[in-house]
Amino acid sequence: MKARVTVYPRREILDPQGKAIREALARVGFEEVREVRAGKSFEIELGDLDPARAGERLREMCERLLANTVVEEYVVELEGPARS
């Protein structure tokens, strides 16, 4: 079972890193960029769990360790069986 966890600053929290990237992109000619949110991505390979249990465990990992839920929000996406 493979999953992707994405952690972003909460919408109501300032994202100075995203702002800096947007400005840097504009300076090198990408003026069409309106907004950038900068976050973290974790690709996680799990043992054989059923999807419901995997989702539950991944949310626990986010709450315990991967995200700071005071200032960050997370999204868990299951990507199906591990590639052999």
Add this chain to the structure above:
Amino acid sequence: MKARVTVYPRREILDPQGKAIREALARVGFEEVREVRAGKSFEIELGDLDPARAGERLREMCERLLANTVVEEYVVELEGPARS
């Protein structure tokens, strides 16, 4: 047009951050985690571009600024029109 860009260390490059996270997860009881890759995620809001052009511009952004292609690989995903 909204897009997501994910940047990960190349598979052949060591990912000490991912390894540290896997070990930390195991220590707090998530022994089912086999591997973690730790990367960056950018949610990018673009002006009105057609998807082919948006994909091209996003790949240019990765090559120019968002990824260090010597040691990182990137994935561009288009997510459809901006939410109003």
